[in-house]
Amino acid sequence: MTFALNDEQKMVIDTVRRFIHDELKPLEDEVEETGRLDPEKAKRIHEKSKALGLYAMNIADELGGGGLNTVDRMLCEEQFGHTTDILIRRAFGNVYEALLACQGEQVERWLKPTVRGDRTCAIAITESGAGSDAQGIKTHAKKTDSGWVLNGSKHFISDGEWSDFFLVSARTGEKDISLFMVDKGLPGFTVGKDQKMMGLRGTPHLELFFDNVPLEPVAMLGEQGQGFKMAMGVLGVVRLGQVGARAVGKACHVLELMTAYANERRQFGQRIGDFQLVQQMLADSVMEINASRLMVLHTAAMIDAGIDARDWIAMVKVHASEMLGRVVDRGVQLFGGMGFCKELPIERYYRDARVYRIFDGTSEIHRTVIARSVLKRGAALFDIHR
Ligand SMILES: Cc1cc2nc3c(=O)[nH]c(=O)nc-3n(C[C@H](O)[C@H](O)[C@H](O)COP(=O)(O)OP(=O)(O)OC[C@H]3O[C@@H](n4cnc5c(N)ncnc54)[C@H](O)[C@@H]3O)c2cc1C
Structure with a gap:
């Protein structure tokens, strides 16, 4: 089995790569220095990307998306890894597949506007008391005659400032957890502070507070x-793409810089790339990047073939995020x-990489x-020939 790219795949990757180089790379320093993306510039990159058909590529074309399968999507996600989180979000979108569960009125209210980029959605699961233990949430929704009333809080919600609505997990019974689409601006819904992070400058991570927020049944x-x-389910593909494939792209980008520097920087009268200890850093990096890349593509191919890939996604999450840490x-x-x-x-990439081992499930949780x-199914479960 090979992952040789066909002409169409090459064309999509090339378009994404050029777009990142021409439109996004020039904005990176400003985002890093100011800690924010200018809304006018965000609008511009969104419009340009959409005109090229690069927005919401993960969503079916009949809904207005790009209709990519998982393998093709991962090839694009790898390219996204060459730039900054907030720029990826604004240019290419962050349309969670969970929204595909929208029915009836929900389609026009939440799904389609999100695919078009008219509305932005964030996912709000984590609470200050419930992180790895995502089932330990306290946020709850109580049924009323007119729908639901939501109470509780969330934190670390990526992209919260830019989002118009949130996919909020809430307890709807002692053992029940349900998902609600909660619009910003509803009475009792307040947005707290932006929780400053060690990396990912420009992406806001917000606290959310729900105090008797009334929700319609359709929410x-x-x-x-x-x-x-x-x-x-949503986080499965997110882990594979936004963590696994992007980690591969980020590591590739760093390796490209390392290689150029190893060829150009001279000490003791020779290129530092001529020193074997420096060569080892390059060799180890390229081997590890390719191992992660193959794991990402193999897992994506399993998903496209309808095979349950959950264990593979967990392996990719750990392997790629830790590989990225070593490469940076x-x-x-x-x-x-x-x-x-x-x-x-380089120091920015080092800081940005650290969270890959933490968000979307820590390395410890995925190893478990x-x-x-x-232990349950035997090591043969992971035999790719089966
Ligand atoms: C930059 C960033 C963006 C994020 N974006 C979002 C978002 O958009 N939406 C959202 O809902 N959440 C988001 N999160 C939350 C993220 O998913 C959680 O931080 C992550 O799941 C870990 O939870 P925690 O921080 O509460 O750590 P904890 O669960 O408190 O873990 C602390 C430590 O204990 C270890 N640990 C916990 N349980 C076990 C166990 N059973 N076995 C072994 N070790 C264990 C962990 O591995 C970790 O080392 C974001 C977080 C960050 C930092």
Whole structure:
């Protein structure tokens, strides 16, 4: 089995790559320095990307998206990894597949405007008391004659400032967790502070507070009690793309910079790339990047073939995020003092990479999932020939 690219795939990747180079890269320093993306510039990149058909590529074309299958989507996600989180969100969209569960009136109110980029959606699961234990949430919705009343709070919600509505997980019974689409501006819904992070400058991460927020019956996504399953379903592909494939892209970008520097920087009268200890950093990085890349593509191909890939997604999440950590660490080392200096983006990539091992399930949680699966079903479960 090979992953040789056909002409169409090459064309899409090329278009994304050029768009990132021409339109997004020039904005990166400003975002990093100011900690925000100018809304006018956000609008401009969104419009340009949409005109090229690069917005919401994960959603079926009959709904207005790009209709990519999972493998093709991962090839694009890898390219997205070459730039900054907030720029990816505004240019290419962040349309969660959970929204495909929209029915009837929900389609026009939430799904289609999100696919068009007229509305933005964030996912709100984590609470200050419930992170890895996503089923331990306290936020709850109580049934009333006119719908539901939502109470509780969330934190670390990526893109919260730009979002018009949130997919909120809430307890709807002692054992039930459901998902609601909660519009900004509803009475009792307040947005708290932007929680400053060590990296991902420009992407706001907000606290959300719900104080007797009235929700119409139509705000419930999917069936009552299916919310946890749906949220985890969404996060599966998110982990593969936004973590796995983007980690590969980020690591590639760093390796490109490392390689150029190893060829150009001279010490002791020769290129530092001629020193074997420096060569080892390059060799280890390229081997590890390719291992992660193959895992991403293999898992994507399983999904496209309708095979349950949950264990593989967990393996990709751990492998790719930890690979990225090692590659950026070598990047800083190879650049020496310049790697630590803010004049170059390497130190930024180092900071941005750290959270890959934490969000969308920590390495510890995914290792636990993988180990449980092996113990239950045997190591042969992971044999790719089966
Ligand atoms: C930048 C960023 C963006 C985020 N974006 C979003 C978002 O958009 N929406 C959203 O809902 N959430 C978001 N999150 C939350 C993120 O998913 C959680 O931070 C993550 O799941 C970990 O939860 P926690 O931070 O509460 O850590 P905890 O669960 O408190 O974990 C602390 C430590 O304990 C370990 N641990 C916990 N349980 C176990 C166990 N059973 N076995 C072994 N070790 C364990 C963990 O691995 C970790 O090392 C974001 C977080 C960050 C940092």
